[in-house]
Amino acid sequence: MIFDRGDKVTIRQEDGNPSAQAVFRIGVILVLAVVIFVIVRQMMIPASFGQYGRYRGNSISENASLNAAYAGSSNDCGECHQQEFMALAQAQHREIDCQSCHGPAAKHVSKPAVTSPIVQETAELCNSCHRQIAGRQDGKIVTVRPLLHSGGVNCTRCHNPHRPQLSFEGDKS
Amino acid sequence: MKEETLKVKTSNKAVEEHMKKVVPRRVFLTTACKMLAAGILAPMGSLAAILNSSFAGESGETSDWTRVWAGKEWGFIVDTEKCIGCARCVDACKQENQVPPDKEVFRTWVERYVETTQGVSIDSPNGGLDFEPLAETEEKQFFVPKLCNQCENPPCVQVCPVSATYRTGDGVILVDGKRCVGCRYCIQACPYGARFMHPKTHVADKCTWCYHRIAKGMRPACVTVCPVGARKFGNLRDLKDPVTQIIRKERVRGLKTDMGTKPQVFYLGLDEVVV
Incomplete structure (x- = not known):
């Protein structure tokens, strides 16, 4: 160095x-x-x-540019399913979009044959709104205790969700 | 200097031999600098090439967003008086935005406030999808849906070190998933807890008011499926819009407004215990 x-x-x-x-x-x-x-x-x-x-x-x-899973509104459904659309328009459930119960239907709207948004089990689905829980007051919505009300069977055995006020009609539409 | 050279001369032969083998400092430093520069620049060039290729179609921007945003400022109303805590919104949001249904992450969720004499209890099991019945009491019990407030002064945007999150011209905070490095600063910064690390993409994720839907003229998925109309979405610049009308005429309140974030989700019937 x-x-x-x-x-x-x-x-x-x-x-x-x-x-x-x-x-x-x-x-x-x-x-x-x-x-x-x-x-x-x-x-x-x-x-x-x-x-x-x-x-x-x-x-x-x-x-x-992401794809939408839910279609725009019930009007898209009404173009084909006129009978259900008209029935619902007069029922207590008229404010509810078809997809609230039937799930995302954008695919079904573009390709009706590929997917079918039919609701099979209704007890759990109806319970999400109509089951009696704390915070869900009777004034806002009709509530039930599912086990006492029906024993937990499928709600469509008695109620038609498209015309819920007409009870005991069964699975007609 | 003379002394030093003398020292070398007087030292033994072994030392002299060694000194001859030593690389002079200048040669060493120049070579080292060259190698360092080459070592840094070479991988940087290829890195830049990789990065640029990942931003595919970068120059081909076609739609002019400033034109799309003109005259638009989105706003959101949550009516806590109407909410029945069915969590259809939570379910729809997860399906619409590919949020894993089995993970405890939510773009929107529903909280239940139960006020008793002992104090307030807040719960939101599985984002509100699994509310337990609980005992009906005489005290206040109500639901409060939560989502990103799309703040006008967003702390999450401010803290992002890579500019991977931003506020669009029509007032929605979006995440650039390609730029996000997953540092979670924004998740920490959000006073509403609206952000989370997406379990699949491993980048920050949040409610975008379904930007892909509103860009196509549709309403956000949660607004679409709400069975009681507790969620409303509209353009604040349009004075005839029902949402603008409600904000102008009714008593609305934002969450944590004292933080200066200027939240753009307005709540109707909000109790003071709600945080």
């Missing part, structure tokens, strides 16, 4: 102004660093970033 240090001193003395050279060298390195930073930054940042704000603009379309 001692030998090395001595060597350096002789070289610097030959070149003349050592400090100016050092400044020049640092300057070159700095400029290079900035250029590299700008190039890398340009490559890393997505093109649509900053289009609408400090985020990737294309992300909006990606979010907006």
Whole structure:
């Protein structure tokens, strides 16, 4: 190491102004660093970033273009199922969208033959609204104690959900 | 200097031999710098190429969103007087937005407040899908549906270190799943607990008021299925919109307004114990 240090001193003395050279060298390195930073930054940042704000603009379309599982409204159902649609329009359940009970039906609307949103088990489904629980007052909705009311059998044995006020009609539609 | 060179000369031959083998400092440093630069730049170039390819179709933005957003500012009303706690909204939301049904994560959920003389008990088993009957008492018992408040001043957007979440021009906070690194800052920052780590995608997830539906002119899934009309969705810029009418004429309140977040979900009939 001692030998090395001595060597350096002789070289610097030959070149003349050592400090100016050092400044020049640092300057070159700095400029290079900035250029590299700008190039890398340009490559890393997505093109649509900053289009609408400090985020990737294309992300909006990606979010907006996701497929909907639920169809727009009951009107889509009514176009084919007119009988049920008309029956429901006069019943106590008229405010309820078909898909509240039948589940997501966007696929069925676009391809009716592929999927069929028929409700099989109704006891649990009806209970989600009509079972008596704390917080669900009788003034808001008719509530029952399922076991006392029916022994837990399928509600459609007595009620038609499309015309619930007409009891003992059975599974007609 | 003379002394030092003398020292070298006077030292034994073994040391001299060793010194000859030593790489001079300058040579060592320049080589090291070159290797370091090459080592950093080479993988960076390929990394950038990978990143850019993952943002497919980046330059081909067709729809101009500023035009879509013009004259729109979405708002949401929750009528706690009407809610019967059926949790059809919770179920519909999970099906609409691919939120795993068997996991304890929710974009929207229903809380039940039961006020007794001992205090208030709040429960939301499985997001409200599995409410136990409990005993009917004379005290206050009611349901409060919760969802993202799409704050006008969103803390979650502020803390995101990679700009992966943002507020759209029509007032909905969205998540850029491709940019999100899953650091969970936004989940911590949200005072409403509306965000969660998606168990499948492993990025932050939250209610978007079904942005994919409202962009197509449909209502959010929870609003669509609510059997009692406890959830309402509309355009606050449209003075004739029923939602705007309610906000203008009825007594509505947002959640945790003292935090300065300016929530855009307005509650009707909210009790003061609700947090």
